[in-house]
Amino acid sequence: xxxxxxxxxxxxxxxxxxxxxxxxxxxxxxxxxxxxxxxxxxxxxxxxxxxxxxxxxxxxxxxxxxxxxxxxxxxxxxxxxxxxxxxxxxxxxxxxxxxxxxxxxxxxxxxxxxxxxxxxxxxxxxxxxxxxxxxxxxxxxxxxxxxxxxxxxxxxxxxxxxxxxxxxxxxxxxxxxxxxxxxxxxxxxxxxxxxxxxxxxxxxxxxxxxxxxxxxxxxxxxxxxxxxxxxxxxxxxxxxxxxxxxxxxxxxxxxxxxxxxxxxxxxxxxxxxxxxxxxxxxxxxxxxxxxxxxxxxxxxxxxxxxxxxxxxxxxxx
Amino acid sequence: xxxxxxxxxxxxxxxxxxxxxxxxxxxxxxxxxxxxxxxxxxxxxxxxxxxxxxxxxxxxxxxxxxxxxxxxxxxxxxxxxxxxxxxxxxxxxxxxxxxxxxxxxxxxxxxxxxxxxxxxxxxxxxxxxxxxxxxxxxxxxxxxxxxxxxxxxxxxxxxxxxxxxxxxxxxxxxxxxxxxxxxxxxxxxxxxxxxxxxxxxxxxxxxxxxxxxxxxxxxxxxxxxxxxxxxxxxxxxxxxxxxxxxxxxxxxxxxxxxxxxxxxxxxxxxxxxxxxxxxxxxxxxxxxxxxxxxxxxxxxxxxxxxxxxxxxxxxxxxxxxxxxxxxx
Amino acid sequence: xxxxxxxxxxxxxxxxxxxxxxxxxxxxxxxxxxxxxxxxxxxxxxxxxxxxxxxxxxxxxxxxxxxxxxxxxxxxxxxxxxxxxxxxxxxxxxxxxxxxxxxxxxxxxxxxxxxxxxxxxxxxxxxxxxxxxxxxxxxxxxxxxxxxxxxxxxxxxxxxxxxxxxxxxxxxxxxxxxxxxxxxxxxxxxxxxxxxxxxxxxxxxxxxxxxxxxxxxxxxxxxxxxxxxxxxxxxxxxxxxxxxxxxxxxxxxxxxxxxxxxxxxxxxxxxxxxxxxxxxxxxxxxxxxxxxxxxxxxxxxxxxxxxxxxxxxxxxxxxxxxxxxxxxxxxx
Numbered sequence: 006x007x008x009x010x011x012x013x014x015x016x017x018x019x020x021x022x023x024x025x026x027x028x029x030x031x032x033x034x035x036x037x038x039x040x041x042x043x044x045x046x047x048x049x050x051x052x053x054x055x056x057x058x059x060x061x062x063x064x065x066x067x068x069x070x071x072x073x074x075x076x077x078x079x080x081x082x083x084x085x086x087x088x089x090x091x092x093x094x095x096x097x098x099x100x101x102x103x104x105x106x107x108x109x110x111x112x113x114x115x116x117x118x119x120x121x122x123x124x125x126x127x128x129x130x131x132x133x134x135x136x137x138x139x140x141x142x143x144x145x146x147x148x149x150x151x152x153x154x155x156x157x158x159x160x161x162x163x164x165x166x167x168x169x170x171x172x173x174x175x176x177x178x179x180x181x182x183x184x185x186x187x188x189x190x191x192x193x194x195x196x197x198x199x200x201x202x203x204x205x206x207x208x209x210x211x212x213x214x215x216x217x218x219x220x221x222x223x224x225x226x227x228x229x230x231x232x233x234x235x236x237x238x239x240x241x242x243x244x245x246x247x248x249x250x251x252x253x254x255x256x257x258x259x260x261x262x263x264x265x266x267x268x269x270x271x272x273x274x275x276x277x278x279x280x281x282x283x284x285x286x287x288x289x290x291x292x293x294x295x296x297x298x299x300x301x302x303x304x305x306x307x308x309x310x311x312x313x314x315x316x317x318x319x320x321x322x
Numbered sequence: 323x324x325x326x327x328x329x330x331x332x333x334x335x336x337x338x339x340x341x342x343x344x345x346x347x348x349x350x351x352x353x354x355x356x357x358x359x360x361x362x363x364x365x366x367x368x369x370x371x372x373x374x375x376x377x378x379x380x381x382x383x384x385x386x387x388x389x390x391x392x393x394x395x396x397x398x399x400x401x402x403x404x405x406x407x408x409x410x411x412x413x414x415x416x417x418x419x420x421x422x423x424x425x426x427x428x429x430x431x432x433x434x435x436x437x438x439x440x441x442x443x444x445x446x447x448x449x450x451x452x453x454x455x456x457x458x459x460x461x462x463x464x465x466x467x468x469x470x471x472x473x474x475x476x477x478x479x480x481x482x483x484x485x486x487x488x489x490x491x492x493x494x495x496x497x498x499x500x501x502x503x504x505x506x507x508x509x510x511x512x513x514x515x516x517x518x519x520x521x522x523x524x525x526x527x528x529x530x531x532x533x534x535x536x537x538x539x540x541x542x543x544x545x546x547x548x549x550x551x552x553x554x555x556x557x558x559x560x561x562x563x564x565x566x567x568x569x570x571x572x573x574x575x576x577x578x579x580x581x582x583x584x585x586x587x588x589x590x591x592x593x594x595x596x597x598x599x600x601x602x603x604x605x606x607x608x609x610x611x612x613x614x615x616x617x618x619x620x621x622x623x624x625x626x627x628x629x630x631x632x633x634x635x636x637x638x639x640x641x642x643x644x645x646x647x648x649x650x
Numbered sequence: 651x652x653x654x655x656x657x658x659x660x661x662x663x664x665x666x667x668x669x670x671x672x673x674x675x676x677x678x679x680x681x682x683x684x685x686x687x688x689x690x691x692x693x694x695x696x697x698x699x700x701x702x703x704x705x706x707x708x709x710x711x712x713x714x715x716x717x718x719x720x721x722x723x724x725x726x727x728x729x730x731x732x733x734x735x736x737x738x739x740x741x742x743x744x745x746x747x748x749x750x751x752x753x754x755x756x757x758x759x760x761x762x763x764x765x766x767x768x769x770x771x772x773x774x775x776x777x778x779x780x781x782x783x784x785x786x787x788x789x790x791x792x793x794x795x796x797x798x799x800x801x802x803x804x805x806x807x808x809x810x811x812x813x814x815x816x817x818x819x820x821x822x823x824x825x826x827x828x829x830x831x832x833x834x835x836x837x838x839x840x841x842x843x844x845x846x847x848x849x850x851x852x853x854x855x856x857x858x859x860x861x862x863x864x865x866x867x868x869x870x871x872x873x874x875x876x877x878x879x880x881x882x883x884x885x886x887x888x889x890x891x892x893x894x895x896x897x898x899x900x901x902x903x904x905x906x907x908x909x910x911x912x913x914x915x916x917x918x919x920x921x922x923x924x925x926x927x928x929x930x931x932x933x934x935x936x937x938x939x940x941x942x943x944x945x946x947x948x949x950x951x952x953x954x955x956x957x958x959x960x961x962x963x964x965x966x967x968x969x970x971x972x973x974x975x976x977x978x979x980x981x982x
Contacts, residue, residue, distance in 0.1 A: 026421055162337050162628030162634070164586060174611040175349060226451065238572075253480060257593060259484055261608070268517050273480075280597075284494070294483045302478040309474070549754040554708055556766040556817070557739030560731060566765075567754055632794060647755055647802040 037316045042310045048303035052117055059118035068108030071268050074101060083285075091288030099292050102298035103111050109289070112270040113296055120269045120300070123186050124204040124251035130190030131197060132244050138194060140199025140232060144209060144224075154202075157195035167256070173263040181248040181265050189254055197243050201236050207237040246308035249301040256297050272297045323642075326650030330638070334631050339391075341627040344385050344607035349616045390415070412609075414624070415617035419610070424621035427606060431590075432506050435602035438525065439587035439595065441518055445526035450533025451576070457534065458572070459564065470535065476531035485524040485597040492520060502598045520597045525591060529583060537576055544572035574644055577637055585633030589626030653723030656682040656705070656742075656825055661719065663697070663704050666712035666957040672929045674700045676881045679717075680874075684824065687858040689872030691865060695926050697881035698861045702827045705859070706744050706945070707734045721825065722838040743818035748834050749810035753802035759786070760798025770821045778962045785816035789846060808839035812846065819850060826851075827859045843852040844871055851862070865908055867883065868892060877901050880927045881938030883956055887965035897959050897967040899942045936970070944971050970978065 055062060068074070078101065079085050091100035091109070099109040142153040167187050176184055195203050208214060214231045222230070258264035259273030267274065275293040283290040365373075374380055378389055392398055393413035409416065414424035453473060457466040492498050502520060505513035544550070545568050553563045590604030599605075603622055611616035641650045675697040682688045690698045704715045706727060719726045721741060723879040726734060740790040746752040753762060763785055764778035773781070779798070786794035789812040802810055811831060818826060828847065832840035848871060851858055860871055868875055869888065875892045877885040879898065885898040903922040924941035927933065936942070939949040948970055959965040959972055 159337055159340055161582075162631050163341060164589060164623060164630055166586070166592065167589065167623055167626050170592065170607075170622060171345075171611065172348060173441050194607070220559060249478065255483075256480060260480075261592065261596075263611070276480070276482060283486060283490065290486070294480070297480060298483070301480075302475060305474055305478060548748060548751040551708055552746065552752045552814075553754070555706055555739060555744045556769055557737070558765075558769050559735055562769075562804045570756055571754075645756060646758075647803050 010183060017237075036310060039310055041306050045303040045306035045310075048299060049307055052300050052303070055114055056118040056121040059114050059176075062114050066110045068109060070107065070111040070112045070270050072111075072200075073105050073107060077183065078103060078105070084298075085285060086289075091286050093288070096119055101286050102278075103286050103289060109292055112275060113272070113293055116270040116272045117294065117296065117300070119269060120252055120255055120273075120297075123182060123255045123265075124191070124248055126186040127189040127193065127251045128244060128247050130186065131193035131206070131247060132240065134190070135194040135197030136201050136236065136240055139198040140205050140228060141246065142198065142243045143202040143205025144228060144232060150202075153198070157198055160192060160195045163192060166254075168192070169254070170261060170263050171256060173258060181269075185255065185258065185264055189251060193247065193251070197240065197247070200239055200243055204239055205232055205235045208232055209304060241313035242308065245311050249304040249308065252297070252301050252304065323650050327639075330635055334542065334635060337631050338624070338627060340389070342624055343387065345518065345620055345623045346390060347383075349620050371629055386524065387647060414621040417610070417615055417618050419615045420617070421614045424617050426623055427565075427618060428603060428625055431603045432588075433506065433608050434600055435590045435595070435604060436516065436588055437504075437507065437518055438521055438591060438600060438602060439584060441515075441522045442525040442529065442587070443584055445522050446529035446533055447580070448531035449526060451537050451573070453530070453534040454537030455541050455569070455572070457538045458545065461542060466538075470538065473531040473534040476527055479528070481524055481528050482534060482593050482597055485521070485594060488520050488524050489597070495573040502600060504600050504602075521594050524598075525587075525594050533579075536579060540575045541568065544568050547571065550619035570644070574641070577640060577644070581637035582630065585630040586626065588629040588633075589622060653720065654681040655684045655722055656859070657718075657720045658701075658705060659718040659720075661701060661704060662715070663700050663709065664714045664716075666714075667930075670930055673932065674881050675704065676930055677717075678876075678883050680827065680876050680883070680886065682857040682859055683873075684857050685855045687851065687860055688869050688872075688874045689868035689875045690859060690861045690878060691863065691868055693926055694884040695929070698878050699829055700881075701878070702744065702829050702859060702861050703897065706738055706742065706827060708738075708744075717779070717821050729802040736770075739766060739823075740821050741823050742763035742827065743821070743823040744827040744829065745811070745814045745818050745831050747830040749807065749814045750802060752814060753810065755802060758799050758801055758814045759805065763798070763813070763820050766817050767820045768946075776895045781820060782816075785820050786813065789813070789816040789819075789850075790842075791816070792887060807835050808842060811835060811839075811843050815850070815910045819854070822854070823856070825857045825859070827861070829861045830863070831860075833864070834860070840867075842843060847871065865904060871883075877904070880932070881929055882937060882968065883966075884938065884969070885965070886956070887959070887967075891961065891963040891965055895961070896963065897961075897972045898938075898969050899944050899971075903941075916931075936968075946970070 034129065036046075061203070079087050083103075085103055086101045088094055088100075093100040099113060101107060101109060102112070103220045138153050138157070142150040172188050173184065208231070214227060217227055217231050255264060256273030256276070259271040262274070262277065265271040266275060272293045276290065276297070279286075279290040279293065362604045378386055380388070389398060393409060393415070395411065397409055397411040397413045399408050407416070409423060414423055414428070416423055417427060420427070453469045455467040489501070493501055499516060499520060504516045505517055507514040545564070548566055550563060553567045554560070558566075590602050590607055592604035592608055594600070595602040595604035596608055603625070606618060607622040609615070610622070642650055658681070659679045661678045662673065665672045665674055669852065678690060678697070680690075680700055690701065692698045700709075703709055705726075706721050707715075707719075707729075708977065709715060714892070715727065721737060726737060729737075734822070753759065757765075760779060760782040763782035764775070766776045767773060767781045768775075771778075783794045783798050786798055791797050791809060791812055797805070797809075802813070805813060814831075826847070831847070835843060844867065847858065847860075850856060858871075860867065862868060872889045875885075875887060875889050876883055877892075877898065879900050885892065885896070885901045887897070893905065895956055896905050900922070903920075903965050906920045907922060909919055922941055927937045927940070933950065935948075935950040935952055936945070936954050939945040942949065952970070954968045954970045955973075956966040956968040957972070959967045
């Protein structure tokens, strides 16, 4: 396992290692070599850009995601979009929603914002909580380890999707975004905590950690300077692989109608609404599905590549 | 072994108790008023008070929980006097919506969900492990890359998308199968299978993709072990080396995730059952949510948790059978 | 004259890695006769294990093996996997450095030996099982019938290596390749394993290839020695001649860095400065030149080929100065 912490002899050697030999630089070079990585990195960057600039990007199309356009749908055909391919036109770049005539481009872009916001925030909760719990359990051992490990087992025994659905449907008057983030986050941390715990256990007794301890470093210093850099590689790889799962979960919950509430757009919710129309207006079904698919795919490919490089043994424990 | 089993069963009971407590707290305390939900929309204040007493909601919370637990193990009597209803073991209460015992509702739906889960599991194990092992043995070849690209793509497709496409393609356009209506295996095995074929496929595709990725990794790891080299040094045919020495250790890690996945699915695949209109536990659960039918929601959650912890226990016991180094 | 038991000529093993091709073994040749032991010595990365795996035909993946490997006159390179399977394990067998990870953790020791027997002989399960117990007894495992039913993790390190030897010899091979068989073991157990191999060799007339980095092991068991450096044979000689008079500067360095009983305690142990060469970017000249005390300009430009040393022992040395030194010493 490569770690970012230097071995004692190179640390004693004084000058920094030659440029291009640190694990991060190796990782970057390795990433650049793979075409799949470049493509997925591009798509990920595009989605992130889309999510961050959603208000402006959405406005570029000239429509707000909530604005009805009755002129784009045919009232005599049950509110079907006017024109081919679900009403794709210079006016509405990706067509419109049947019945309401809301602009699909604006809704999909704003949906990206909601999906990625929840996915990133939930991932952040999972990573911070999981890493902290994993390091604490691995480093302090004893009772701390017992309690945390039991808690991990317990959380993993929860039927998480059923529980999430139930929890979200019960809670009424709260911010849906925050609630979804927390609920998704709460069930995600044990996975990463186990990986980090295992990694910490193996790092704890490495020579350079012992050397730091003998050298009088306190536990806080050892944790932040020696252990944390050592678990960083697997954590980053694992984190990237968590994101597609989070995006899928958010979409599934919104699909089931317990996620983001209308009129706030979300991909899962758009797909759920479009199912009723898929025979008459297939584009309405295909467009949000394609965005969801691409986002999950791109993050998975990127995560795979990062795992291969940063954590060659797969972080299984 | 006996001691280990006893300890595990005790821990299992503890986990279920904790899950029951958390679930109970959330579903009986958070919502506005379970009595109102049970009583229905046209409910007088007087009737509401009666219902409250009948459901035991006038009791302190711990008392309610204790009664609920007692009900599971021994059955209990709900209400008093002329309204008294006995709820037999194992009592999970009565549905507010249909007034039927939750346990009966669950057992009524279980065959559907179990059929869906087990059939899909067979399908995804064959597809997923087949693809994963093939890719591992042909590592870095075009076959490997094609299989893995397919797997990552299939794993990225949401199950509701695949389901809708399958319904559209196979039922609507090709007209190969009727729209699924569940038939019991005991009534008509052929009808059972043909009606479940599409839901199985939709569910299996997603899991097969994940299993292909997992099993490729663990098979590559297994085939790199020194004992594989020893087996080859003995002059064993490569086929025997792979089947007897590689697969056995390569497939062991898959067992863990299979236990969790199957356990989770036995108590209902909410999305798949909803889309295909299968009357399983998942759809029961979804309907109960919409109607705020708390006892059913609680019942499904507990059943799901039960399946997961039991599956975990079974997996751990199987490990001892597979790996002689594991001793309890 | 009959063909030697094992004859390896011009063996080349090339790995293709993402960073380029690596010639791990280049132009290596040797012979082993029945009842004799060849010791192959070198540091890690010298190509000694790669050589032995190539003889067994055990390389997998992006590897190319060239040259000739002949077992009792039968050419093995170019055989199909199926044909090679009849020789491998049957007429030549191999034992490895780490017996714990080299035995399958899920099968009993007896099963693994019986399985080997059944690959090559049409025998029933019961007969194969009896064979396994007999073999375990022969390698000195007490209560073999009971131990055959145990798993590798229930054996001690030395017992595991004995079991590996029992397995390797179950089909009565003519050649045994032992790749660092004692490295993972305690010193006392090491001696027992070496004695066991020597005894079995005598009883069965086995040809043995002993791969090790430990000159002590070589001195103990080998009849001939092949010293490898950077994927090439640098010196090949009968064991007595080699220890008495190392001809290659690398061999000399190896011998000098052995602790001896007859030198003063406070004298620092000599060592070979520098580190083994990169096989990814091989130098055009002698691989040992950067670390060699005798290196001259010629050494970095022109690679020395193995040549007869001319001391009457059949020794070959790959060094520009090997002959010169012999002349110098004779003149002194």
